[in-house]
Amino acid sequence: MTEMDINDYMHGLGTGARNASKALAKASLHQRNDALLAIATEIEASAPDIKAANVLELIKAREAGLDEAMCDRLTLDDTRIEGMIANLEQVAALPDPIGAIDEVRTMPSGIRVGKMRVPLGVIGIIYESRPNVTIEASSLCIKSGNATILRGGSESLRSNEAIARCVARGLIRAGLPEQAVQVVGTTDRAAVGSMITMPDFIDVIVPRGGKGLIERITRDAIIPVIKHLDGNCHVYVDSGADLSMALDISDNAKTHRYGTCNTMETLLVAESEASHFLPQLSERLRAKGVELRACTKAKAFLPEALDATEADWWTEYLAPILAIRVVSDVDEAIEHINRYGSHHTDSIVTEHHGRAEQFMREVDSSSVMINASTRFADGFEYGLGAEIGISTDKIHARGPVGLMGLTSQKYVVFGSGQVRV
Amino acid sequence: MTEMDINDYMHGLGTGARNASKALAKASLHQRNDALLAIATEIEASAPDIKAANVLELIKAREAGLDEAMCDRLTLDDTRIEGMIANLEQVAALPDPIGAIDEVRTMPSGIRVGKMRVPLGVIGIIYESRPNVTIEASSLCIKSGNATILRGGSESLRSNEAIARCVARGLIRAGLPEQAVQVVGTTDRAAVGSMITMPDFIDVIVPRGGKGLIERITRDAIIPVIKHLDGNCHVYVDSGADLSMALDISDNAKTHRYGTCNTMETLLVAESEASHFLPQLSERLRAKGVELRACTKAKAFLPEALDATEADWWTEYLAPILAIRVVSDVDEAIEHINRYGSHHTDSIVTEHHGRAEQFMREVDSSSVMINASTRFADGFEYGLGAEIGISTDKIHARGPVGLMGLTSQKYVVFGSGQVRV
Numbered sequence: 001m002t003e004m005d006i007n008d009y010m011h012g013l014g015t016g017a018r019n020a021s022k023a024l025a026k027a028s029l030h031q032r033n034d035a036l037l038a039i040a041t042e043i044e045a046s047a048p049d050i051k052a053a054n055v056l057e058l059i060k061a062r063e064a065g066l067d068e069a070m071c072d073r074l075t076l077d078d079t080r081i082e083g084m085i086a087n088l089e090q091v092a093a094l095p096d097p098i099g100a101i102d103e104v105r106t107m108p109s110g111i112r113v114g115k116m117r118v119p120l121g122v123i124g125i126i127y128e129s130r131p132n133v134t135i136e137a138s139s140l141c142i143k144s145g146n147a148t149i150l151r152g153g154s155e156s157l158r159s160n161e162a163i164a165r166c167v168a169r170g171l172i173r174a175g176l177p178e179q180a181v182q183v184v185g186t187t188d189r190a191a192v193g194s195m196i197t198m199p200d201f202i203d204v205i206v207p208r209g210g211k212g213l214i215e216r217i218t219r220d221a222i223i224p225v226i227k228h229l230d231g232n233c234h235v236y237v238d239s240g241a242d243l244s245m246a247l248d249i250s251d252n253a254k255t256h257r258y259g260t261c262n263t264m265e266t267l268l269v270a271e272s273e274a275s276h277f278l279p280q281l282s283e284r285l286r287a288k289g290v291e292l293r294a295c296t297k298a299k300a301f302l303p304e305a306l307d308a309t310e311a312d313w314w315t316e317y318l319a320p321i322l323a324i325r326v327v328s329d330v331d332e333a334i335e336h337i338n339r340y341g342s343h344h345t346d347s348i349v350t351e352h353h354g355r356a357e358q359f360m361r362e363v364d365s366s367s368v369m370i371n372a373s374t375r376f377a378d379g380f381e382y383g384l385g386a387e388i389g390i391s392t393d394k395i396h397a398r399g400p401v402g403l404m405g406l407t408s409q410k411y412v413v414f415g416s417g418q419v420r421v
Numbered sequence: 422m423t424e425m426d427i428n429d430y431m432h433g434l435g436t437g438a439r440n441a442s443k444a445l446a447k448a449s450l451h452q453r454n455d456a457l458l459a460i461a462t463e464i465e466a467s468a469p470d471i472k473a474a475n476v477l478e479l480i481k482a483r484e485a486g487l488d489e490a491m492c493d494r495l496t497l498d499d500t501r502i503e504g505m506i507a508n509l510e511q512v513a514a515l516p517d518p519i520g521a522i523d524e525v526r527t528m529p530s531g532i533r534v535g536k537m538r539v540p541l542g543v544i545g546i547i548y549e550s551r552p553n554v555t556i557e558a559s560s561l562c563i564k565s566g567n568a569t570i571l572r573g574g575s576e577s578l579r580s581n582e583a584i585a586r587c588v589a590r591g592l593i594r595a596g597l598p599e600q601a602v603q604v605v606g607t608t609d610r611a612a613v614g615s616m617i618t619m620p621d622f623i624d625v626i627v628p629r630g631g632k633g634l635i636e637r638i639t640r641d642a643i644i645p646v647i648k649h650l651d652g653n654c655h656v657y658v659d660s661g662a663d664l665s666m667a668l669d670i671s672d673n674a675k676t677h678r679y680g681t682c683n684t685m686e687t688l689l690v691a692e693s694e695a696s697h698f699l700p701q702l703s704e705r706l707r708a709k710g711v712e713l714r715a716c717t718k719a720k721a722f723l724p725e726a727l728d729a730t731e732a733d734w735w736t737e738y739l740a741p742i743l744a745i746r747v748v749s750d751v752d753e754a755i756e757h758i759n760r761y762g763s764h765h766t767d768s769i770v771t772e773h774h775g776r777a778e779q780f781m782r783e784v785d786s787s788s789v790m791i792n793a794s795t796r797f798a799d800g801f802e803y804g805l806g807a808e809i810g811i812s813t814d815k816i817h818a819r820g821p822v823g824l825m826g827l828t829s830q831k832y833v834v835f836g837s838g839q840v841r842v
Binding site: 022025026099105107109111113116118120121203204218219222224226242245248249251252253256338347360361362364365366367368369370371372373375376377381382383393394395396398399400408409410411412413414415416417418419420 | 443446447520526528530532534537539541542624625639640643645647663666669670672673674677759768781782783785786787788789790791792793794796797798802803804814815816817819820821829830831832833834835836837838839840841
């Protein structure tokens with residue numbers, strides 16, 4: 001297709017989505033849940049087709065030399081298909097995120113003013129290789145009354161289309177338009193360029209993927225973007241902290257999973273605790289194969305560690321590596337975090353009330369924790385029921401984004417003939 | 422200045438603002454209110470200087486041939502200066518928009534999770550000729566704990582700088598950094614280009630001005646924008662409506678002020694009411710000099726009206742002109758509004774509960790009203806205390822934007838040593 005053809009094609013998807021979004025916004029909770037459960041049934045019935053499409057793509061991916069991690073993410077085996085079905089059932093069980101009218105107050109003029117929770121309209125989701133995101137994203141959008149246009153990775157187009165056919169059949173069975181969920185049917189990169197510049201058809205873009213992808217989309221989009229950049233997370237062990245608790249939290253924040261955005265990358269330790277705490281920590285982490293990179297002061301208690309450089313403070317390792325820095329007090333810890341961190345998730349381990357309050361107030365991150373592992377920064381652990389991503393933006397949605405992040409509030413005014421004087 | 426010099430200059434302002442935002446985020450309510458009141462005192466004391474700077478700019482504007490409306494907006498007379506002082510005092514009297522922790526719930530893991538209301542950081546405001554916006558914007562940003570960079574119209578730079586000197590002195594007197602509020606000191610257009618592409622220094626852009634300015638900023642910005650586009654507002658007079666109420670609301674929505682974004686531009690009338698309602702309305706509005714443009718069906722009852730064309734349905738007149746269309750029922754009214762309207766403010770006049778509910782649910786506008794004049798869509802009338810603008814966006818803030826629109830919520834987690842299993 002030429003670029004003009006692609007624009008026409010994308011605008012066609014956009015028109016379908018915009019029309020479908022009107023039907024979805026009117027659909028009852030019952031109807032939206034019916035659609036989710038019907039899709040689950042269709043996925044179950046079509047599992048052989050989905051796996052067949054996926055196997056062909058896996059073969060192509062291996063031929064093209066994609067690494068094992070990528071191939072693993074691309075794979076749709078029985079466990080992942082069951083996971084997709086479970087996801088649909090879980091989202092169907094969640095309470096309705098739309099329709100509530102809150103904060104209704106009577107004004108001096110006599111009008112009553114409130115805010116009604118409504119869908120955003122059409123959500124564009126751009127993601128990389130994991131085809132199960134097709135169901136995660138579809139289920140959240142349908143539940144929140146939004147239409148969606150999905151652009152997945154080129155290596156998983158056939159898998160995504162096989163899943164999308166199930167979604168379409170489920171929507172139709174529930175009496176909803178199949179254009180409520182549409183997968184972009186071309187792997188041409190120009191489709192992304194078109195998608196992020198059609199504000200008449202898409203209300204918000206949610207990119208999920210590597211930093212490069214997200215930065216490019218943010219730069220070129222003229223539609224609002226809910227983005228998820230990196231997670232350079234910290235734990236600060238305060239003066240007088242319970243060191244056994246600090247040990248457990250640091251260990252968990254670093255080693256529970258290395259590749260997640262809420263994993264600790266730098267540990268900060270108050271000077272007063274360094275001599276007791278660091279040798280114990282080193283023993284625990286080195287037993288698990290974690291490489292330590294320490295500042296000069298920390299090195300005094302960690303002779304086996306490598307030297308940390310300035311670059312380490314900026315780095316999201318996503319690997320069994322931990323940077324360690326000794327700081328004089330909570331002020332220096334906060335300054336370090338706000339300077340080098342990515343405003344994602346940071347935790348203090350402390351027994352001191354005032355410093356806990358100060359840390360909570362002054363650390364400028366989407367999640368700030370007291371005496372808990374950074375690994376808790378997650379939609380499920382926060383009780384959101386599901387998660388479309390973790391926003392590192394400050395506007396609209398910050399931190400784990402659940403169904404509410406896919407809604408807006410409009411003002412509703414109840415009058416009895418009032419006019420403005 | 423060359424473009425590179427301007428980038429350096431803007432990054433200098435940005436660095437100052439970013440640092441100041443940290444001090445503001447920590448400042449107590451008392452300190453922020455002190456600053457607002459100190460600024461009011463400074464404005465009062467410096468009124469002669471402000472007026473002197475303004476008079477010179479007015480002379481230049483008249484020489485340059487600016488029209489009277491523009492010159493009026495540029496003028497800072499005693500009334501406007503008193504208005505600025507009153508604005509500062511009003512904002513100081515508002516409750517603190519930041520610091521509240523809401524929705525705290527205990528999760529199965531034992532952590533307690535809540536959301537804390539915090540400032541956004543640095544807000545960039547780009548506006549046209551009205552120099553009193555300098556105070557409106559400064560007061561809202563200071564109150565909400567945000568630093569701000571203000572870029573006003575080139576014809577009012579000296580007036581804005583005179584006001585900014587008062588703001589700086591007031592901030593210093595309250596012990597806050599003067600960089601908390603900075604006016605861009607160059608009229609070079611490249612400064613705007615720089616401002617909307619420095620996400621490291623500015624968290625959100627609020628443009629206030631004509632549609633052209635706002636569209637350009639939205640297109641080129643790589644920072645989130647809270648925008649206010651046009652207001653093509655509707656009143657729909659439903660079948661069986663109280664026609665005396667419909668008359669008052671229509672009259673008020675059209676004629677209370679012609680140039681505001683919440684003024685009605687198209688009136689929709691149910692077919693059953695057209696013959697009774699339209700002649701009465703015509704009498705009321707023509708007495709006030711309003712030109713009527715009617716569809717074919719409406720013309721049967723409005724022989725004196727001009728013919729409305731498709732273009733009229735799309736137009737925000739901001740003038741004593743009203744487009745009138747007869748529709749068969751509420752469905753057709755909703756369809757017209759969602760198609761031709763600008764999703765700003767729309768009202769139904771009805772006595773029918775079901776149709777009121779349907780209109781409220783299905784009209785996709787930032788304010789949807791039942792039996793009230795569209796003129797109520799306003800931060801003060803909605804009890805927000807003040808308003809930075811009316812957002813036609815769906816994400817972050819929709820409709821009138823008060824202090825809350827300049828805040829974000831971060832997650833706060835209270836643990837007692839929990840780790841993730």
